[in-house]
Amino acid sequence: EPEVTQTPSHQVTQMGQEVILRCVPISNHLYFYWYRQILGQKVEFLVSFYNNEISEKSEIFDDQFSVERPDGSNFTLKIRSTKLEDSAMYFCASVRTGYGYGYTFGSGTRLTVV
Amino acid sequence: KQEVTQIPAALSVPEGENLVLNCSFTDSAIYNLQWFRQDPGKGLTSLLLIQSSQREQTSGRLNASLDKSSGRSTLYIAASQPGDSATYLCAAPNAGGTSYGKLTFGQGTILTVHP
Numbered sequence: 001e002p003e004v005t006q007t008p009s010h011q012v013t014q015m016g017q018e019v020i021l022r023c024v025p026i027s028n029h030l031y032f033y034w035y036r037q038i039l040g041q042k043v044e045f046l047v048s049f050y051n052n053e054i055s056e057k058s059e060i061f062d063d064q065f066s067v068e069r070p071d072g073s074n075f076t077l078k079i080r081s082t083k084l085e086d087s088a089m090y091f092c093a094s095v096r097t098g099y100g101y102g103y104t105f106g107s108g109t110r111l112t113v114v
Numbered sequence: 115k116q117e118v119t120q121i122p123a124a125l126s127v128p129e130g131e132n133l134v135l136n137c138s139f140t141d142s143a144i145y146n147l148q149w150f151r152q153d154p155g156k157g158l159t160s161l162l163l164i165q166s167s168q169r170e171q172t173s174g175r176l177n178a179s180l181d182k183s184s185g186r187s188t189l190y191i192a193a194s195q196p197g198d199s200a201t202y203l204c205a206a207p208n209a210g211g212t213s214y215g216k217l218t219f220g221q222g223t224i225l226t227v228h229p
Contacts, residue, residue, distance in 0.1 A: 006157075031214045043158070043203065043219040056216055091157060095214055100165060102148045103205075103217060107157035 002026040004106035006092050012112045013082055021077045021109045023092030029104070032075045033093040034067065036060070037108075043091065049075065082113045116141050118206050120220035127194055127227055135189040135223045137204030142182045145215075149178050149189050150203040152222070158203065162189070194227045201225070 005024040013019050025032050034046040047057040049067055066078045075094075079086055092106040117140040127133055139147070146165045150158040162178040164171045164187065170179045175192040191198060201224050205217040 033216070035217075042221050043205075043217075045216040045218070048214075048216055050214070058216075089155075093158075097214065100163070102146065102160055102163035104160065105150070105158040110155070 002104070004092055004094055004104050006090075006106035006109050008109060009107065010110045010112070012114060015084060015113055016081050019079050019082055019111065021079075021090050021092075021111070023075045023077070023106055024073050025075055025092065025094035026096070026104055027073070029094035029096045031055075031095045031097070032069070033095075033103070034077045035091045035093060035105075036088040037091065038085075038088045046077070046090075079111075082111075084113050087111055087113045116144075116206055116208055116218040118204055118218050118220040120202075120204055120223050122223060123221065124224040125226070127225075129194060129196060129227055129229050131194050131227075132190070132192050133194055133225070135191070135202050135204075135225070137187040137189070137206075137220055139185050139187075139204075139206040139218075141206075141208075142185045144182065144206050144208075146207065147178075147180055147187050148205045148217070149176075149187075150205060152201045152203055154201075161202075191225075194225075196227050196229055198227050199225055 007022045032049045037043045047061045048055045089108045091108045093103045148163045149161040162171045164180040177190040180187045201222040203222045204220045208215040
């Protein structure tokens, strides 16, 4: 079964540092997403990406965040200057267009900001 | 704005019991609804996807139903096993959106099945 792959699985960073979280969506999927889950809280939508541009973003996704599809396979989330409150599990997801297809999520990157 | 609520928040049952997890959503013009399983510290595994035109979807011991008119979905687990212990999440897309829109998640039901 095709998978969404995320790296690294765990990243620890100093407050104020930039981090890049990486994802390889499923190859025939066209829509890509980032979600996050702060410990003990709901999974929250951050951003969706289609046709090489952001299609929707949440209020959380401010100027500190950016996404990029630098080549034909990778999809990245960059946080420019991390804050303590950015500590969370970040999930990448992708979806194939057409009837009957749901989201496929990656296993997540646990980001710890110290 | 879509809001998703799940009850109960936690459920502890002995092995072998049949159980029902509930999900409600505020805006019923959805394209589909998806149930996920999350093990502690892990990712989200898709269990079932129900299209708006369907009333039920089954996979093994799992059966999910969808009632758009009442804004409710249920996940039925038959003959529960200790390996079913996990958090179960319900997710609904933006009302009126396509299957590619953002998902709004419930807070989940933490299920513990004890031997």
